[in-house]
Amino acid sequence: MAGMVLDITAGAVALTEALVDLESVSLNERPIADAIESVLRPLDHLEVTRIGNSLVARTDLGRGERVVIAGHIDTVPVNANLPCRNDGTHLHGLGTCDMKAGVAVGLRLAAGVPEPNRDVTYVFYECEEIDAVHNGLRKIAEDRPDLVEADFAILMEPSDAAVEAGCQGTLRVDVRTHGERAHSARSWKGVNAIHKAAEVLRRLNEYDARRPVIDGLEYHEGLNAVMISGGVATNVLPDEAVVTVNYRFAPDRSEAEALEYVREFFDGFDVTLTDSAPGALPGLDVPAAKAFVESVGGEVKPKFGWTDVARFSGLGVPAVNFGPGDPSLAHKQEEHVPIAQIERCEQVLRTWLGDR
Amino acid sequence: MAGMVLDITAGAVALTEALVDLESVSLNERPIADAIESVLRPLDHLEVTRIGNSLVARTDLGRGERVVIAGHIDTVPVNANLPCRNDGTHLHGLGTCDMKAGVAVGLRLAAGVPEPNRDVTYVFYECEEIDAVHNGLRKIAEDRPDLVEADFAILMEPSDAAVEAGCQGTLRVDVRTHGERAHSARSWKGVNAIHKAAEVLRRLNEYDARRPVIDGLEYHEGLNAVMISGGVATNVLPDEAVVTVNYRFAPDRSEAEALEYVREFFDGFDVTLTDSAPGALPGLDVPAAKAFVESVGGEVKPKFGWTDVARFSGLGVPAVNFGPGDPSLAHKQEEHVPIAQIERCEQVLRTWLGDR
Numbered sequence: 008m009a010g011m012v013l014d015i016t017a018g019a020v021a022l023t024e025a026l027v028d029l030e031s032v033s034l035n036e037r038p039i040a041d042a043i044e045s046v047l048r049p050l051d052h053l054e055v056t057r058i059g060n061s062l063v064a065r066t067d068l069g070r071g072e073r074v075v076i077a078g079h080i081d082t083v084p085v086n087a088n089l090p091c092r093n094d095g096t097h098l099h100g101l102g103t104c105d106m107k108a109g110v111a112v113g114l115r116l117a118a119g120v121p122e123p124n125r126d127v128t129y130v131f132y133e134c135e136e137i138d139a140v141h142n143g144l145r146k147i148a149e150d151r152p153d154l155v156e157a158d159f160a161i162l163m164e165p166s167d168a169a170v171e172a173g174c175q176g177t178l179r180v181d182v183r184t185h186g187e188r189a190h191s192a193r194s195w196k197g198v199n200a201i202h203k204a205a206e207v208l209r210r211l212n213e214y215d216a217r218r219p220v221i222d223g224l225e226y227h228e229g230l231n232a233v234m235i236s237g238g239v240a241t242n243v244l245p246d247e248a249v250v251t252v253n254y255r256f257a258p259d260r261s262e263a264e265a266l267e268y269v270r271e272f273f274d275g276f277d278v279t280l281t282d283s284a285p286g287a288l289p290g291l292d293v294p295a296a297k298a299f300v301e302s303v304g305g306e307v308k309p310k311f312g313w314t315d316v317a318r319f320s321g322l323g324v325p326a327v328n329f330g331p332g333d334p335s336l337a338h339k340q341e342e343h344v345p346i347a348q349i350e351r352c353e354q355v356l357r358t359w360l361g362d363r
Numbered sequence: 364m365a366g367m368v369l370d371i372t373a374g375a376v377a378l379t380e381a382l383v384d385l386e387s388v389s390l391n392e393r394p395i396a397d398a399i400e401s402v403l404r405p406l407d408h409l410e411v412t413r414i415g416n417s418l419v420a421r422t423d424l425g426r427g428e429r430v431v432i433a434g435h436i437d438t439v440p441v442n443a444n445l446p447c448r449n450d451g452t453h454l455h456g457l458g459t460c461d462m463k464a465g466v467a468v469g470l471r472l473a474a475g476v477p478e479p480n481r482d483v484t485y486v487f488y489e490c491e492e493i494d495a496v497h498n499g500l501r502k503i504a505e506d507r508p509d510l511v512e513a514d515f516a517i518l519m520e521p522s523d524a525a526v527e528a529g530c531q532g533t534l535r536v537d538v539r540t541h542g543e544r545a546h547s548a549r550s551w552k553g554v555n556a557i558h559k560a561a562e563v564l565r566r567l568n569e570y571d572a573r574r575p576v577i578d579g580l581e582y583h584e585g586l587n588a589v590m591i592s593g594g595v596a597t598n599v600l601p602d603e604a605v606v607t608v609n610y611r612f613a614p615d616r617s618e619a620e621a622l623e624y625v626r627e628f629f630d631g632f633d634v635t636l637t638d639s640a641p642g643a644l645p646g647l648d649v650p651a652a653k654a655f656v657e658s659v660g661g662e663v664k665p666k667f668g669w670t671d672v673a674r675f676s677g678l679g680v681p682a683v684n685f686g687p688g689d690p691s692l693a694h695k696q697e698e699h700v701p702i703a704q705i706e707r708c709e710q711v712l713r714t715w716l717g718d719r
Contacts, residue, residue, distance in 0.1 A: 083596050086544065105546075136598060175548060179597055188442065190461075190694040191609045192531060192668035194585035195572075197695070201588040201606070205564030212558050216551075229550035232557040233601060234594030240439050241535055241589050241609060241638070242492065243694045248591060250557070253547045253598060282597070312548035338546035338599045339553070 011042045015118045019353050020098065020346050022111040026080075027091035027100050033081040034141070036060040036133040040080065043131050046114060052121040053129075056154060061132035061143035063154045064117050073126040075160035075324065076117075076356070077144065077315065078110040079135030086340045099343040104332030108344045109163025112331070112353045116360065124361030128157055135315065139284050144315045148322060159296065160319045161356075164312070165332030168348040168355075170300050171310040172327050174317050175226055175255045176286030178265055179233075182207050182250045183277040189244045197244035201237045204248045207276060208232065211252070214272075219257045222289040224309035226257035230272070251281070255311070258286030284313055287320035296325045302359050303329065312337065329355075367398045371474045375709050376454065376702050378467040382436075383447035383456050389437040390497070392416040392489040396436065399487050402470060408477040409485075412510060417488035417499035419510045420473050429482040431516035431680065432473075432712070433500065433671065434466040435491030442696045455699040460688030464700045465519030468687070468709045472716065480717030484513055491671065495640050500671045504678060515652065516675045517712075520668070521688030524704040524711075526656050527666040528683050530673050531582055531611045532642030534621055535589075538563050538606045539633040545600045553600035557593045560604045563632060564588065567608070570628075575613045578645040580665035582613035586628070607637070611667070614642030640669055643676035652681050658715050659685065668693065685711075 013025055031039040040060035047055045053064040060080075082102040091100040098108070110131060117129040132143030139145060148155050164171075184204050189197025217228045230252065237248030252273075256265040262283045270278050290296060291307065300307055310316065310328050319326035331348035369381055387395040396416035403411045409420040416436075438458040447456040454464070466487060473485040488499030495501060504511055520527075540560050545553025573584045586608065593604030608629075612621040618639045626634050646652060647663065656663055666672065666684050675682035687704035 083599055086595075136596065138597070177548070177598070188695055190668055190691070191585060191587050191589055192533070192611045193583075193691045193693075194587050194611070195583070196691045199567075199587055201591050202564055202568050204591070205561060205568050208558055208561030208564065211555075212561050227549075227551070229547060231547050231550050231555055231600060232593075233547055233597050233599065235557050235560070235591050235604060236594075237588075238590030238592075238607065239442075240492065240694075241494070241607065242533070243439055243589065244587060245589060251594065251597065255548045255550070312546055335546070335549050335552045337549075338596075339544055 011038060013042050013046050015046055015114060019111045019115050019349050022114060023098055023103065023108045023349060024091045024093060026107040026111055027102050030085065030089060031081050032084050033134050033137040036081050040133065043080065043114065046118060050118060053117060056151065058147050058150055059133060059143060061147055063147060064129045066123060066126050068122065068126055070124065070126040073128060073157045075128045075130060075155060075157045076113050076163065077130035077160060078106050078113050078163040080110055080131050081133055081136050083136050083338050088340055088342060097343045097345055101342060103344040104165045104342045105337035106164055106330060108332055108349045109330035112349060112356065113163055115353055116356055120357060120360050120362045127360065128155065130155065138282050144318055148318065155322065157324050159299065160324050160326035162314050162316055162326060162328050163330035164314045164328040165330050165334045165337055166328045167333055168331050168351045170303055170307045170327050170329050172224060172289035172291055172307050173258050173287045174310040174312065174314045175257055176260065176262060176265060176284060176317065177253060177255050177313040178262060178283040179251060179253050179281045180269055181279045181281055182252055182273050184248045185277065186244065186246045188239060188246045191242045191244055194244055200245050200248045204250055207250045207273065210272065217257065219259055221257065221259055222291060224289055226309050227311055228257055229255040256286060258288045261285065285317050287317040290320065290325050293325035296327060299327065303355055367394060369398050369402050371402055371470060375467045375471050375705050378470060379454055379459065379464045379705060380447045380449060382463040382467055383458050386441065386445060387437050388440050389490050389493040392437050396489065399436065399470065402474060406474060409473060412507065414503050414506055415489060415499060417503055419503060420485040422479060422482050424478065424482055426480065426482040429484060429513045431484045431486060431511060431513045432469050432519065433486035433516060434462050434469050434519040436466055436487050437489055437492050439492050439694050444696055444698060453699045453701055457698060459700040460521045460698045461693035462520055462686055464688055464705045465686035468705060468712065469519055471709055472712055476713060476716050476718045483716065484511065486511065494638050500674055504674065511678065513680050515655065516680050516682035518670050518672055518682060518684050519686035520670045520684040521686050521690045521693055522684045523689055524687050524707045526659055526663045526683050526685050528580060528647055528663050529614050529643045529645035530666040530668065530670045531613055532616065532618060532621060532640060532673065533609060533611050533669040534618060534639040535607060535609050535637045536625055537635045537637055538608055538629050540604045541633065542600065542602045544595060544602045547598045547600055550600055556601045556604045560606055563606045563629065566628065573613065575615055577613065577615055578647060580645055582665050583667055584613055585611040612642060614644045617641065641673050643673040646676065646681050649681035652683060655683065655715065659711055
């Protein structure tokens with residue numbers, strides 16, 4: 008992978024294909040970050056900073072407005088869906104949708120629009136798909152908050168090339184059951200902690216998702232076991248089982264309210280918070296957001312997935328999601344992206360940045 | 364650990380303590396096997412063979428009868444229960460009960476009874492606590508069946524210093540649930556395989572154990588999840604979960620019948636057999652067994668745990684369990700053994716072997 012050269016001139020579609028084939032599961036972004044850096048470094052109109060495996064590239068033209076265009080460069084684990092396949096209308100493969108097509112568009116703009124009508128801060132960052140503690144955008148905001156100051160931000164997360172506003176929050180808890188070890192040949196002498204997890208899973212099966220409407224947008228919550236583990240040895244009654252549960256909550260709930268809900272849901276069990284990130288309210292009343300929405304064409308949908316829109320929101324920068332790809336295909340084995348949406352996103356943003 | 368010297372003359376209790384402190388979790392028996400070998404090799408009255416980390420030591424006095432005295436030298440994983448602690452009446456710690464006290468008695472007999480009234484084959488073997496494929500006694504029986512030919516065998520598994528007859532069989536299956544991955548923020552687009560495991564665990568909670576009476580002995584079956592796993596990433600709906608289930612079945616069921624029972628129990632799920640070992644009927648009608656039972660004092664109990672009694676049974680050698688320690692404490696954190704039982708077992712066997 009080292010030394011991979013990205014051909015920025017071959018178009019956003021070919022560039023997406025190259026980025027997809029540059030496997031970059033979270034915590035393994037060095038090769039793709041190296042490749043992106045080697046595109047950005049030679050460009051005289053950009054000031055480039057690398058932090059870990061994240062890159063920030065800024066124009067500095069003294070414009071009256073500064074906007075961020077950002078995308079993460081990592082993916083979820085490979086699921087027999089590499090390399091990239093182009094069937095003429097769609098690109099198929101891991102990361103085509105979430106979100107290397109968006110990264111390709113961002114890179115094309117960074118390289119191909121040297122004099123935008125607004126100053127632009129491009130951010131290509133690592134570790135969005137795993138624990139918030141690793142998140143590259145978080146690290147940039149902590150180490151160099153000056154680098155991400157802006158009036159408005161666009162995250163190129165998949166949104167079917169339309170504007171998706173706000174985002175749901177996410178938190179994760181470990182729900183633990185306890186038992187007592189014993190030899191499995193005399194199981195009546197112990198207490199099986201895995202069997203106790205039946206009740207945890209039963210409640211999850213009965214969960215009824217809340218769907219609140221906020222600023223005219225209907226959000227949709229979710230409560231799911233994403234991991235389960237337990238067991239000491241194959242002839243020992245296990246004394247512990249852990250169900251890792253992910254709660255996706257609408258942005259009218261704070262992190263504290265969301266945690267309280269989960270604790271009540273699993274009342275009687277040992278619940279430990281392991282990860283939490285707030286949602287973001289749609290925020291469409293901010294002037295910069297309104298202007299962008301109008302330039303795209305007006306339609307706005309709710310964002311279900313957590314995105315770093317919430318992180319920008321926390322930094323006081325209004326932000327929306329806008330990128331190629333159906334967000335419901337993200338993290339699915341058959342992930343793909345329509346070629347037309349890649350092209351549309353690039354065109355919309357070029358126009359918005361004043362490029363002819 | 365290498366070079367550890369066991370003092371065989373300090374008595375069976377001190378020897379048990381030394382063996383317990385010589386940590387020997389399955390697949391890590393080399394140090395304890397080395398220590399045992401260094402006791403046996405210098406003894407002129409024994410012919411010693413090492414196979415892997417198992418040892419066979421035989422007298423060859425031309426007696427009319429040959430008996431096996433056997434014990435495994437491995438333990439289940441450490442559970443904050445080392446080193447050995449002697450409170451004056453009991454030894455506490457991993458392996459005190461299952462079954463280093465029995466091994467200590469066997470070693471004392473091997474070294475201290477040079478002219479037994481029956482030829483004796485002592486077997487100290489590895490990997491009894493894990494998959495049958497690793498079992499040291501199995502390897503000896505396959506590689507050198509001549510070494511374990513005998514008229515009768517005593518396994519020094521914990522049995523409260525009384526005779527426990529027969530043993531229950533054991534099999535293990537993986538019960539798999541299937542789903543479809545999706546981003547956990549849009550969980551309605553996928554199918555959560557961990558949630559489907561609720562039904563597997565519900566059935567296990569409703570399991571009603573069979574307790575058949577065979578030759579006057581009441582056995583007690585068990586069906587338990589011993590491992591559970593599932594999960595792809597913390598923001599992905601999992602497409603697979605695996606519940607590993609251990610079935611302990613009374614010796615009136617064959618392995619095939621036991622598997623059929625488990626398949627019906629989990630009807631509708633994907634069930635894969637991963638390990639199986641037959642039970643052994645009590646077999647108390649064999650003359651050699653009768654004679655030993657009488658010499659011990661007559662009381663006989665059923666054996667719940669699987670032991671290599673079944674393996675000897677399969678080789679045509681009648682066998683019983685007889686060793687110090689409460690079998691219901693095996694694999695428990697608070698495992699311990701009464702000092703008086705260690706001493707009683709040694710005395711009973713010395714007398715039976717004609718030692719004064």
